[in-house]
Amino acid sequence: MKLVLNKDVMSIEKEQDVVPFRNRVKEYAVKIGMSLVNQTKLITAASELVRNMLKYGGGGVTIIEVISQGRDNGIRLVFQDKGPGIKDISLAMKDGYSSGKSLGIGLPGAKRLVNEFDIKSTLGEGTTVSIIKWKNG
Amino acid sequence: MKTDIAKLLQKKKKQLLESWMTKQLSDAMLREDLMSNEELREQSNEFLDELLKAVATNHVEDINAPAYEQVKEVLSGISISRAKQGFSPRETGIYVFSLKEAIQQVLKEEISDDIQLLYQTTLSFNKLLDSLGVVTFETYIKGREEVIMRQTDEITEISTPVIQVWEGILALPIIGTLDSARTQVVMENLLQEIVETGSTIAILDISGVPAVDSLVAQHLIKTVAATRLMGAECIISGIRPEIAQTVVHLGIDLSNIVTKSSLASALKYAFGMLKLEVKKNHKEKTTE
Amino acid sequence: MERIPILRMGKFLLVTIQIDLYDRLATNLEADLVQMVNKTGARGVLIDISALSIVDSFMGRILGNIGSMSKIMDAETVVVGMQPAVAITLIELGLELKGVHTALNVEKGMELLKTRIDAEDEEIIEEEDEAGTE
Ligand SMILES: Nc1ncnc2c1ncn2[C@@H]1O[C@H](COP(=O)(O)OP(=O)(O)OP(=O)(O)O)[C@@H](O)[C@H]1O
Ligand SMILES: [Mg+2]
Numbered sequence: 001m002k003l004v005l006n007k008d009v010m011s012i013e014k015e016q017d018v019v020p021f022r023n024r025v026k027e028y029a030v031k032i033g034m035s036l037v038n039q040t041k042l043i044t045a046a047s048e049l050v051r052n053m054l055k056y057g058g059g060g061v062t063i064i065e066v067i068s069q070g071r072d073n074g075i076r077l078v079f080q081d082k083g084p085g086i087k088d089i090s091l092a093m094k095d096g097y098s099s100g101k102s103l104g105i106g107l108p109g110a111k112r113l114v115n116e117f118d119i120k121s122t123l124g125e126g127t128t129v130s131i132i133k134w135k136n137g
Numbered sequence: 138m139k140t141d142i143a144k145l146l147q148k149k150k151k152q153l154l155e156s157w158m159t160k161q162l163s164d165a166m167l168r169e170d171l172m173s174n175e176e177l178r179e180q181s182n183e184f185l186d187e188l189l190k191a192v193a194t195n196h197v198e199d200i201n202a203p204a205y206e207q208v209k210e211v212l213s214g215i216s217i218s219r220a221k222q223g224f225s226p227r228e229t230g231i232y233v234f235s236l237k238e239a240i241q242q243v244l245k246e247e248i249s250d251d252i253q254l255l256y257q258t259t260l261s262f263n264k265l266l267d268s269l270g271v272v273t274f275e276t277y278i279k280g281r282e283e284v285i286m287r288q289t290d291e292i293t294e295i296s297t298p299v300i301q302v303w304e305g306i307l308a309l310p311i312i313g314t315l316d317s318a319r320t321q322v323v324m325e326n327l328l329q330e331i332v333e334t335g336s337t338i339a340i341l342d343i344s345g346v347p348a349v350d351s352l353v354a355q356h357l358i359k360t361v362a363a364t365r366l367m368g369a370e371c372i373i374s375g376i377r378p379e380i381a382q383t384v385v386h387l388g389i390d391l392s393n394i395v396t397k398s399s400l401a402s403a404l405k406y407a408f409g410m411l412k413l414e415v416k417k418n419h420k421e422k423t424t425e
Numbered sequence: 426m427e428r429i430p431i432l433r434m435g436k437f438l439l440v441t442i443q444i445d446l447y448d449r450l451a452t453n454l455e456a457d458l459v460q461m462v463n464k465t466g467a468r469g470v471l472i473d474i475s476a477l478s479i480v481d482s483f484m485g486r487i488l489g490n491i492g493s494m495s496k497i498m499d500a501e502t503v504v505v506g507m508q509p510a511v512a513i514t515l516i517e518l519g520l521e522l523k524g525v526h527t528a529l530n531v532e533k534g535m536e537l538l539k540t541r542i543d544a545e546d547e548e549i550i551e552e553e554d555e556a557g558t559e
Contacts, residue, residue: 015449103482363509
């Protein structure tokens with residue numbers, strides 16, 4: 001069972017919101033004593049997802065949570081947008097696939113950087129991505 | 138009625154503690170090397186205090202009642218510290234179970250006139266102490282797990298030494314299997330050391346790695362790639378013939394990586410990169 | 426508008442990124458650098474990222490772009506000072522930073538640029554020599 005110890009909500013509307021959001025994530029990761037490498041992985045994944053949210057979802061809301069399971073602590077991040085949604089999730093998750101002439105490594109790369117990754121999307125309604133990085137994961 | 142029992146036990150606390158201590162001390166396996174008798178007495182006294190306090194609240198059988206929080210905490214503390222100090226499960230178990238005997242004894246002496254009550258009370262206390270026994274084991278095992286985890290960490294640390302073999306050259310002999318957790322540690326240590334020493338060449342020696350499958354190869358390739366991103370070069374040495382065979386059979390592409398059969402030849406190659414030369418001294422012996 | 430300063434040092438341009446950039450700042454840097462390479466005829470570009478705590482795919486792409494664009498204009502790019510945690514993360518993310526060289530620090534980056542440019546210039550001189558003797 002995962003317990004939520006702390007919760008913070010930030011809305012992301014413009015690219016200037018990205019750096020403050022990353023800093024907030026970093027604060028929480030430092031607070032729970034996450035190692036530098038894991039912090040860096042988490043923040044990089046967060047950066048990818050928040051960027052997708054801005055670029056394809058027209059902005060949205062992020063939730064930052066400190067969670068605990070057994071004796072492990074971690075950070076859960078949720079990215080929620082009300083954009084067009086993703087038609088083919090397994091295609092979007094492929095390395096190198098991009099509808100925006102980019103590298104197409106944001107989603108699959110973010111998944112590799114964290115311990116748990118969950119994506120849900122409904123066409124016309126929006127996309128929600130949720131990730132967890134454990135302190136020692 | 139229960140409160141009467143609680144009062145009774147409170148009154149007999151001194152006797153109870155003595156009898157419990159005697160039982161603990163009479164165990165032939167008692168580890169006086171790990172804990173002095175005074176310490177043991179103090180610990181037992183504290184625990185007994187908490188237990189009697191909780192019993193006085195009328196919940197004898199239900200250790201999940203809030204009144205038992207403190208009891209469980211004290212007991213967990215004792216069990217965890219015993220696990221860490223190296224007590225055996227038997228020694229840790231006897232601690233609680235000998236208290237059961239001591240309580241039974243007091244009850245038997247004090248309420249011998251009411252068999253029904255004696256039976257009921259003994260039953261309740263047995264159940265209580267059995268539950269506490271379970272708590273002891275749970276926390277004892279948790280304590281052992283922590284010890285094991287710490288040791289695992291230490292072993293990973295120890296087994297990935299980074300050695301500076303020359304100015305600008307680091308060597309990292311890997312011994313044992315290279316899994317992803319280990320690779321993580323290797324990478325972190327190596328890259329950190331590269332920054333600290335300003336070395337531009339790292340030699341990863343895998344002669345102590347029993348087998349290289351595609352996963353291990355992936356890990357090696359990642360380590361080399363990370364080293365290059367930092368601006369240093371990474372050579373892999375210690376490629377035994379068997380490893381060369383499996384690598385090719387598995388279709389793993391190592392062509393982008395500098396590989397050498399031995400640490401010595403990797404070192405020679407590294408010297409070459411740094412434009413260094415090792416020469417034999419031909420000077421004539423003058424002492425004759 | 427806020428911009429990252431670009432320093433000119435002889436044949437080289439030096440950029441020290443001291444803060445985590447938001448996107449517009451990074452895109453500006455790309456444009457400014459390419460302009461500068463053109464204007465100054467610089468042969469090398471040195472980007473110090475030792476203060477960057479993360480490099481995501483966006484920043485990675487900008488660095489790669491700078492490398493490729495400079496290359497077309499005959500300048501080499503070296504990215505120096507990447508933090509170990511950043512390097513490990515980039516590998517896991519799947520970014521290779523093609524088109525740029527890397528070095529441990531500014532000093533080593535300079536050395537690298539010098540040897541590369543000297544080597545190129547020597548080739549040219551040799552070619553000229555051969556042409557002259559015929
Ligand atoms: N929040 C979102 N809403 C709608 N579509 C999305 C969203 N996130 C991702 N996608 C779609 O999934 C594709 C893959 O995303 P991914 O982040 O892997 O690559 P990218 O953003 O195109 O490139 P990169 O992240 O490498 O710059 C995107 O091109 C886009 O079509
Ligand atoms: Mg993306």
